[in-house]
Amino acid sequence: MTIQRLLIPLAVGVLLAAPAARAAEPAPEKTFWGTETAEAAALQSLYATKQGTMGVASRAMVAACHDRSVEIGLDILRRGGSATDAFIAVTFADYVQTPGASSLAGPMGALIHDPRTGEVHSLAAPLKTVSSLGGQWTTGETAVGKQVLVPGAVAGLEAMHRRFGRLPWADLVRPAAEMAREGFPVTPLMSGISIAYKATLSASDYGRQTYLRPDGSPHPVGAILKLPALADTLDAIAAKGAAHVQTGAWAQAVVAMVKEKGGEMTAADLADYRPEWSAPLRIAYRGRVIHGLGGHNSGGARLLLALETLEQADIKALGHPSESLDGLEAMVRISRAVSAEPPLNTHAFFEDPKAPAALLAGSRPAQIWGEVAARIQRPPLPAPGSHSYAVAVVDEQGGAVTGTHTIESLPFGTNGLFVGGVPLNNTGIQHPYSADSAYATPPGRYLIEPLSAVLAFEGDRLVLAGGTFSASLWPADFQMVSSLLDFDWTPERVALTPRFGGYGIDLTKLTADISVNVIDKRVRAEVVEAMKQRGVALSQAGYVDTGMLVMIKRDLRSGALTGFTPEALPEGRAAGY
Numbered sequence: 001m002t003i004q005r006l007l008i009p010l011a012v013g014v015l016l017a018a019p020a021a022r023a024a025e026p027a028p029e030k031t032f033w034g035t036e037t038a039e040a041a042a043l044q045s046l047y048a049t050k051q052g053t054m055g056v057a058s059r060a061m062v063a064a065c066h067d068r069s070v071e072i073g074l075d076i077l078r079r080g081g082s083a084t085d086a087f088i089a090v091t092f093a094d095y096v097q098t099p100g101a102s103s104l105a106g107p108m109g110a111l112i113h114d115p116r117t118g119e120v121h122s123l124a125a126p127l128k129t130v131s132s133l134g135g136q137w138t139t140g141e142t143a144v145g146k147q148v149l150v151p152g153a154v155a156g157l158e159a160m161h162r163r164f165g166r167l168p169w170a171d172l173v174r175p176a177a178e179m180a181r182e183g184f185p186v187t188p189l190m191s192g193i194s195i196a197y198k199a200t201l202s203a204s205d206y207g208r209q210t211y212l213r214p215d216g217s218p219h220p221v222g223a224i225l226k227l228p229a230l231a232d233t234l235d236a237i238a239a240k241g242a243a244h245v246q247t248g249a250w251a252q253a254v255v256a257m258v259k260e261k262g263g264e265m266t267a268a269d270l271a272d273y274r275p276e277w278s279a280p281l282r283i284a285y286r287g288r289v290i291h292g293l294g295g296h297n298s299g300g301a302r303l304l305l306a307l308e309t310l311e312q313a314d315i316k317a318l319g320h321p322s323e324s325l326d327g328l329e330a331m332v333r334i335s336r337a338v339s340a341e342p343p344l345n346t347h348a349f350f351e352d353p354k355a356p357a358a359l360l361a362g363s364r365p366a367q368i369w370g371e372v373a374a375r376i377q378r379p380p381l382p383a384p385g386s387h388s389y390a391v392a393v394v395d396e397q398g399g400a401v402t403g404t405h406t407i408e409s410l411p412f413g414t415n416g417l418f419v420g421g422v423p424l425n426n427t428g429i430q431h432p433y434s435a436d437s438a439y440a441t442p443p444g445r446y447l448i449e450p451l452s453a454v455l456a457f458e459g460d461r462l463v464l465a466g467g468t469f470s471a472s473l474w475p476a477d478f479q480m481v482s483s484l485l486d487f488d489w490t491p492e493r494v495a496l497t498p499r500f501g502g503y504g505i506d507l508t509k510l511t512a513d514i515s516v517n518v519i520d521k522r523v524r525a526e527v528v529e530a531m532k533q534r535g536v537a538l539s540q541a542g543y544v545d546t547g548m549l550v551m552i553k554r555d556l557r558s559g560a561l562t563g564f565t566p567e568a569l570p571e572g573r574a575a576g577y
Helices: 038-050 067-078 083-097 153-164 169-182 188-196 198-202 205-211 228-240 249-260 267-271 298-311 325-340 347-351 355-361 364-373 473-486 491-496 525-533
Strands: 003-005 055-057 061-064 108-114 119-125 276-278 281-285 288-292 388-394 400-406 454-458 461-469 500-506 511-519 548-554 561-564 573-576
Touching: 038 491, 055 061, 061 067, 061 083, 061 548, 061 561, 067 083, 067 169, 067 388, 067 573, 083 108, 083 153, 083 169, 083 228, 083 388, 083 400, 108 153, 108 454, 119 153, 153 169, 153 400, 169 228, 188 198, 198 205, 228 249, 249 267, 281 298, 281 355, 288 298, 298 325, 298 355, 298 364, 298 473, 325 364, 325 473, 325 500, 325 511, 325 525, 347 355, 388 461, 388 548, 400 454, 400 461, 400 548, 454 473, 461 473, 473 491, 473 500, 473 548, 491 548, 491 561, 548 573, 561 573
Parallel strands: 055 573
Antiparallel strands: 003 511, 055 561, 061 388, 061 573, 108 119, 108 400, 119 276, 281 288, 288 454, 388 400, 454 461, 461 548, 500 511, 548 561
């Protein structure tokens, strides 16, 4: 067993309690997964609510994780807004409906396809450490103000709008502000988060008075929740843009709160923040061009390195990983090799804008596949002893945006710090500063984010816009891209089929066992045992998160758009016209 401190960004999901397990139906023979155990049956029952809900459209589509957000995004498109406009409006609406799961005080990233030029652009708005060396969170530190990092989300959204927006900025923020002021029904996810993080909410007057009832219990599902303080903040953002959170009253209040809690964030840290535009990373993959996030983001580089490695294999002959031990072993081993790739685990690598593209263009993918292929079908060996959200939009003109926004902390930031109704991140706790650590983020620098976004084209036509949130981001993207493009599966089938995830995570210690990958609890025990005999340890114990997928696929023959959102979230859908 190999335990490693998590020094990579962690986007943590919250799993809701599944409905009571129903009696399992007899499973077909020779299948890899079923509902024999109570946990597997409960998951299948939960996911059954999403069966048959795949969105279908001919001209435009929005895929997001709240029904109200989807409606807002479609309204923006019908009014002549661009995919970027809809993405921005959906993101602000998401901030309102589950503010603990994502936050405008967090990071975001997106890929934007401009139909006018055919070009794809990468926008990164990562969190940033404060400029003061003494303001860094270190192991053994107790001042929680040092856990709060400089946010980038609003600056990133504003930068997107300046280049690719059509409708006025205020029109994109106003629907979210109105929803926060007028109130909205508490969703099962919001209720589940409030129950799980009641102690965090109780730590502040705002959290207690807003999210808990007088008797201390969270608001039940369906209750109308109003967020007037957040509405005021959104109104100010609608009127003043990112300036409100970088130099305005909100920024001043954040600096004051962080200092009160022992941090050293300054007004200049917020005022000097700039999002980063970069060329996206891109590869050719089996006749398509796949784009991933560039800049200070490891997710794009890891996904594309994994796909380039997989291209060396005949994955259809090996078999889909949900149906074949060879296919499963190949993809898990590729995932592990990419996770362990030395340069991808250093901060300096991503400071060099040419380094990720050079890695992808070199011989490393073929080398990794050679190492993986040599181990497949070998004789058995002894087995080795933040919630967030993704959004995808395709508009009538062929433009597309896909990206992720998050608080990049456990819900509500665990310290219960709010400013203007906005929960502050405490991401610094995941990144203890150490001068001798290759991965540590130096003072005043961007974090290396793990955010997920992928666009795929065949010729000049879009075939996929998608992303993953929660945990296991790029491993889930890896399987999503292969399932959609190599096996021509529908988005619904991809989402509802069990998959493997990243390493097992101990959320209490923020450590990961890098010798074990998690796998869906519906996968049968004999499959897990067979993989163990191949020297690949998989776990279904405790917290298992294999990523939450948001995707839109275009059929090039008919032009039809199909989309799907996470199987574990009853709310949210893909819809269009």
